[in-house]
Amino acid sequence: MKESFIQSTESTFKIQPWEDSFKHLVAGFTTKNDGVSQGCFSSLNLGLHVNDSQISVVENREILANRINYSTTKWVCSEQVHGYNVVKVTKKDCGKGVTDYESGIPITDGFYTNEEDLLLTSCYADCVPIYFIEPNTKYIGLAHAGWKGTVHNIGGRLIEKWLKEENLQLENIQVAIGPSIGDCCYEVDDFVMNKVKEVFENNIPNNILTSLSNNKYRLNLKEANKQLLIRAGVREDNIVVTNYCTSCHPKTFFSHRRDGGKTGRMMSFIGWRK
Ligand SMILES: [Zn+2]
Numbered sequence: 382m383k384e385s386f387i388q389s390t391e392s393t394f395k396i397q398p399w400e401d402s403f404k405h406l407v408a409g410f411t412t413k414n415d416g417v418s419q420g421c422f423s424s425l426n427l428g429l430h431v432n433d434s435q436i437s438v439v440e441n442r443e444i445l446a447n448r449i450n451y452s453t454t455k456w457v458c459s460e461q462v463h464g465y466n467v468v469k470v471t472k473k474d475c476g477k478g479v480t481d482y483e484s485g486i487p488i489t490d491g492f493y494t495n496e497e498d499l500l501l502t503s504c505y506a507d508c509v510p511i512y513f514i515e516p517n518t519k520y521i522g523l524a525h526a527g528w529k530g531t532v533h534n535i536g537g538r539l540i541e542k543w544l545k546e547e548n549l550q551l552e553n554i555q556v557a558i559g560p561s562i563g564d565c566c567y568e569v570d571d572f573v574m575n576k577v578k579e580v581f582e583n584n585i586p587n588n589i590l591t592s593l594s595n596n597k598y599r600l601n602l603k604e605a606n607k608q609l610l611i612r613a614g615v616r617e618d619n620i621v622v623t624n625y626c627t628s629c630h631p632k633t634f635f636s637h638r639r640d641g642g643k644t645g646r647m648m649s650f651i652g653w654r655k
Pocket of ligand 1: 562564565627628
């Protein structure tokens with residue numbers, strides 16, 4: 382599949398087809414480079430909750446704000462808990478969680494807005510960033526899906542909310558699935574495999590789980606999320622999926638699995654410019 386996530390600066394990728402199609406949209410993902418953090422967080426760690434120096438993370442966030450020309454006073458950050466809560470945010474929420482983790486939107490792994498001049502952000506080191514847009518009404522959303530968010534179908538839940546609470550039309554919704562750990566590098570056990578089976582009601586599409594020996598499996602989280610979104614009614618040709626595996630590219634991305642848990646966080650972001 383043609384790559385949709387194109388590196389645009391040392392520290393950022395952009396979702397090329399979306400930025401080409403939708404004027405005033407900013408949407409992308411960061412690399413681990415071009416920041417000031419040290420050691421295992423070197424250098425563009427954007428996560429405040431991983432025991433890096435808070436001063437460094439805040440400085441890194443200012444560096445990113447500068448690169449994408451989107452002030453941190455307009456950012457919204459949440460307290461991510463590998464859950465499936467999805468909330469609507471507004472201008473009132475701008476600045477939450479930017480300089481301290483505690484002020485972020487509490488216990489929220491998915492959020493969306495239809496307001497301009499507000500940047501949705503969330504942090505990753507292998508989990509799947511899912512981006513949503515309904516260009517006619519200007520709704521945009523983000524969901525953080527590790528295996529837990531995936532087996533709770535956080536992407537499908539966001540779509541359901543858009544249909545039921547915002548009256549959006551399914552056929553207009555587009556989705557992008559960003560850099561995350563690939564099945565090349567992501568082994569799981571029976572426990573996780575069974576949860577994946579459950580969310581697909583025992584009818585798992587091909588290419589999601591591959592059996593290895595000793596009750597281990599390779600799990601394709603990106604494909605699992607894509608298939609769940611298709612089941613939620615999103616048109617397949619409205620979904621783009623990156624080829625990037627965070628674990629396979631140690632010079633570009635942090636990876637929680639590869640780095641043994643001691644690592645920084647990349648950031649997904651999406652917002653409309655005024
Ligand atoms: Zn890989």
